[in-house]
Amino acid sequence: MGWVLMSERELPRIEVLSCVVEGRLSVARAADLLGLSPRQVQRLLRTFQVEGAPALRHKARGRPSNNRTLPGVRDLALALVRESYADFGPTLAAEKLAERHGLSESRETLRKWMAEDGLWLSCWQRRQFHQPRLRRERLGELVQIDGSEHRWFEERGPACTLLVFIDDATSRLMQMRFVPSESTFSYFEVLEGYLRQHGRPVAFYSDKHSIFRVAKADAASGHGMTQFGRALAELNIEILCANSSQAKGRVERANRRLQDRLVKEMRLKGISTMEAANAFLPGFIARHNGRFARVPARSEDLHRPLADGVDRLRDILCWRDQRYVGQQLTLTYERNRILLEESEVTRGLVGQYVQTYAFPDGRLEVRSQGMSLPYRAIDPDQQRVTPEAITENKRLSAVLFAIQEMQETSAPNVTTVGKQRTRYQPQSNPHKPRKSWMDGRGAQRAAEATLELPAPDQAAE
Known part of the structure; x- marks a missing residue:
């Protein structure tokens, strides 16, 4: 007969049914062992006694499935x-x-x-495989920078962003600061602290955020670099942008570690504000570096001192731009009109460009050839966030928080809704119907007939 293929569920049935045939098991006991009903066991028993063990295998074995896909x-x-x-x-x-x-x-x-x-x-x-990049060999050769938005104070305070500067060669935390969101002025503030404490590194390594990189360098307008890039160029520091988050994995892993350790450390200290957290950071950085920092492959420190000292940092770490001076000695900045005070210097600036210096504390200076020009703002009101304002994703939390404070402190500005400017204004009187051409012609004929009638005295003669 040859070999007969049977499944693991069908093989125990042969042994159990053989015991029933020999009288060593009852039908009820066999049903319990096989998980079948007694009637089903009796049916299998009759088939087993007549046709033998091969008859216990499934009848559909070897036949094509009824749910098979049609050929082709x-x-x-x-x-x-x-x-x-x-x-x-x-x-x-x-x-x-x-x-x-x-x-x-x-x-x-x-x-x-x-x-x-x-x-x-x-x-x-x-899946993609990212080859590991070897560390730089010397301190200050490459410093990775990034911002990590997180609920650092858990439920004790609002979410904020932690700016992290970490050295690639040693994994040392060089500078950290809590800020409301990632912005140019926030990075200027952290960069100033870094330069004063360590000096100028060779290069910074960041992501492709618009703070560090111009998306369209060949655009017709603009300066070809961001304000942060302009400041680094004046400081003779290079800025490099990573193509993926894995490329700057040193700072990414540091952010993940900080979101665990730093959050719990501040919870134990009961810290719930950015001011208290920034005061706590120096001690935490020292403990962190003592635990996780590594010795560089080469002992040289590539940090350079500031070329002109710290005096020029104020003019470098600010938002600088150019504005055109009109015929009325006015210029526009942040949708506000600024009027320059008339003098021998300003009268010669009509039709020329002047430099604007916006500082992190909110001050604005207008300069020409390095000389500060006195001015006054015609519209001193602060710019309000409008529904059309474009907000980046990383600044959304800070913008929403500012809007919430504005809504709580100031009443809504209710204005009277007037007519639409393009609405049609009728020229004639709507209550007096306009005469047709026939009515006008009839009135003209009646007037002519009245002029041709003789006077009453002439008619009597």
């Missing part, structure tokens, strides 16, 4: 996918095949077919 459907589906849906995933491709071609195959079946034919790679097969 697989080739047709793969041909359609290869022709029109080569970059589609199995789920979307299955939906389009059912919607446009009437092929109702499950997404898992189509996924298996596409994988076998090389049209689909699993997430495991599509």
Whole structure:
């Protein structure tokens, strides 16, 4: 007869039914052992006694499935996918095949077919491998910078951002500061503290945030670099932008570690404000560096002292721009009009550009050839956040917090809604109907007839 293939569920039935035939087991006991009803065991027992053990295997073994795919459907589906849906995933491709071609195959079946034919790679097969980058060899050669927005005070205070400067060669935390959000002035503040404490490094390594990099360097307008990049250029410091978060993994891993250790340290100290947290950071940085800092491969320190000392930092770490002076000695800055005081110097600036210096404390200076010009603002009101204002994602929390404070301190500005400017204004009197051409012609004839009638005295003679 040859070999008979049976499953693991069918093999125990032979032994149990053999015991029933020999009288060592009852039908009820055999039903309990096999997990079947007594009536089903009796049916199997009759089949076993008549046809033997091979009759206990499933009758559908070796027969094609009733739910099998029709021949040619697989080739047709793969041909359609290869022709029109080569970059589609199995789920979307299955939906389009059912919607446009009437092929109702499950997404898992189509996924298996596409994988076998090389049209689909699993997430495991599509994973990317980032080769590790060796550390720089000397302190100050490359400093990674990043901002980490997090609920640093948990429920004790609002969310804020921690700016982190970490050395690539040693993993030392060089400078940290809590700020409301990532902004140019926030980085200026942390950079000033870094320069005063350590000096000028060779280069900073950051992400592609708009603070560090101009998205379109060949744009017709603009200076070709950001304010932060302009400040670093004046300080003779290079700024490099990473193409992925894995490239600056040193600071990314530091952020993850700080979100665990620093949050818990501040919880134990009961710190709930940025002022208290910034005062706590120097001691935490010292303890952190003692625990996690490494010895560089080479002992040289590449930090350079400030070329002109710290006096020029005030004019470097600010927002500098140029504004055109009009015929009335006015210029526009942040949607406010500024009027320069008339003098021998300012009268010669009409039609020329002057330099504006906006400092982190809110002061604004207007200069020409290094000389500060006195001015006054025609519209001194602060600019209000409008619904059309463009807000970056990393500054959204700070902007919403400022809007909330503004709404709580000031009453809403209720204005009277007037008519639409493009609304039609009728020129004639709407209550007096306009005469037609026939009515006008009739009135003209009646007036002419009145002029031709003789006077009453002449008629009597």
